Amino acid sequence: MGGQTLRALKGVDLEVRRGEYLSLMGPSGSGKSTLFNMIGGLDKPTSGNVFIDDVDMAQLDASELAYLRCHRIGYIFQTFNLDPVMSALENVTLPMVFAGLPSEEAAIKGMGLLSTVGLGERFHHKPNELSGGQQQRVAIARSFANDPAIILADEPTGNLDGTTGTEIIELLHHMNKERGVTIISATHDLKMVDVSDRIVYIRDGAIERIENREDITIQLGEMGAAH
Amino acid sequence: MSEPLIGGAGQRQVQLPLRKAFAIAMQRIRVRLWRSMITAAGVLLGIAFLGATFTQMVLARHEPAGARAGLSERTAAIQAEEERMRQWWLVGVSLMVCTVGIANSMLMAVTERFKEIGTMKCLGALDSFIVKLFLIEAAVLGVAASALGFLLGFAAALVAPLIQLGGGLWTRLPAGEVLGWLLVSVVTGTTLTVLATIFPALQAARLPPAAALRSEV
Numbered sequence: 075m076g077g078q079t080l081r082a083l084k085g086v087d088l089e090v091r092r093g094e095y096l097s098l099m100g101p102s103g104s105g106k107s108t109l110f111n112m113i114g115g116l117d118k119p120t121s122g123n124v125f126i127d128d129v130d131m132a133q134l135d136a137s138e139l140a141y142l143r144c145h146r147i148g149y150i151f152q153t154f155n156l157d158p159v160m161s162a163l164e165n166v167t168l169p170m171v172f173a174g175l176p177s178e179e180a181a182i183k184g185m186g187l188l189s190t191v192g193l194g195e196r197f198h199h200k201p202n203e204l205s206g207g208q209q210q211r212v213a214i215a216r217s218f219a220n221d222p223a224i225i226l227a228d229e230p231t232g233n234l235d236g237t238t239g240t241e242i243i244e245l246l247h248h249m250n251k252e253r254g255v256t257i258i259s260a261t262h263d264l265k266m267v268d269v270s271d272r273i274v275y276i277r278d279g280a281i282e283r284i285e286n287r288e289d290i291t292i293q294l295g296e297m298g299a300a301h
Numbered sequence: 302m303s304e305p306l307i308g309g310a311g312q313r314q315v316q317l318p319l320r321k322a323f324a325i326a327m328q329r330i331r332v333r334l335w336r337s338m339i340t341a342a343g344v345l346l347g348i349a350f351l352g353a354t355f356t357q358m359v360l361a362r363h364e365p366a367g368a369r370a371g372l373s374e375r376t377a378a379i380q381a382e383e384e385r386m387r388q389w390w391l392v393g394v395s396l397m398v399c400t401v402g403i404a405n406s407m408l409m410a411v412t413e414r415f416k417e418i419g420t421m422k423c424l425g426a427l428d429s430f431i432v433k434l435f436l437i438e439a440a441v442l443g444v445a446a447s448a449l450g451f452l453l454g455f456a457a458a459l460v461a462p463l464i465q466l467g468g469g470l471w472t473r474l475p476a477g478e479v480l481g482w483l484l485v486s487v488v489t490g491t492t493l494t495v496l497a498t499i500f501p502a503l504q505a506a507r508l509p510p511a512a513a514l515r516s517e518v
Contacts, residue, residue: 111509111511114423116423116509116510116511116514117509117510117511117512118509136427136428137313137314137427138312138313138314140314140422140425140426140427140428141312141313141314141425142312143422143423143424143425143510144314144424144425145312145425149420149423149424151420151514155416155420155423155514157417157420159328159329159332159333160328168421168424169424169425171317171321172314172315172317172424172425172426172427172430173315173425174315174317216424219424220425
């Protein structure tokens, strides 16, 4: 097909700590999504490596990658990506089916997860019978299906209104603290800054700067004072 | 928290039993019945054309000897030969029509589900499971739509002769031969449906999830 080679990312060197809440911020076209996809094993870098616990993801074969995605990483999408033909419970238990968990066990665990995200009563509803915020809650429950160590959230509040977005961010923050899971989120949402341990700013395919939450809070305070 | 995230290489994803894939595939067909029926209609119409052509062929082959009375043996033979050539030409054309129709329906049905494939891969589905899922869906749809399509074509091909000839027509339709062509039609329809599904599904299943998720139809 030809076409030009485009370098979406160049010279990115990033270390993510276990259990931290990391936000990737940057304008669209900055390479933020590309970086996010590389970290999550959704795409392969042309050159360079992604390591999880000293294991190079590029060395994993298809089956090992599937295992990794199934058991170790939970994905949350901007557009929720729930299966429209399945109920909330079936959606949450699908990764458990892929993991080979027996149905009864999966159902019990799925109900527990739906209760955690506040949708225990609505387990039999199809995605189109739920609001956007509720669908994203189902997606969050699904991402925790196989007790992952890492949650990747791609613009999780991008399709939600402000209040609902805040609720989703609080839920993610709660899960991060409660379960010690590492959360990596690509976002435009400034509300996300408040719960992040670190914020990585991406611009033109490179890391512009990395900020810790404490520093950000001070900056926000100054901005508030300037008004 | 000292448990390694990916305990070295070698942790492989489990293969799910075919029964599980079958259950999920059937659920998909059932819940999306309306969309499945539109897809199936593409297959059905193609096979209906083929079925009608086969039926006409059977009818022509069992034409009573008296029909060509008054013609010399030689002219009758030439006419019969021409008739046969015309029938096979029609079979060829209808086969092409149903190949294009089926390929079109199934390609659309798979490509509109690329995002679903990407999502399933993110959740830990093996490429082979995704392919199995689409294969089963295509096979079920293919068999059902081809069988119905043949019946439709069969019925349509009989309307005119029935009016013309009435009940005497049945003697020209040996059950064995008709069933044989039904089988040929179902096998053709199902094979085309599965082939038209398997290539795009295979391609999508092999894509990195990010690429499958990106594609918009």
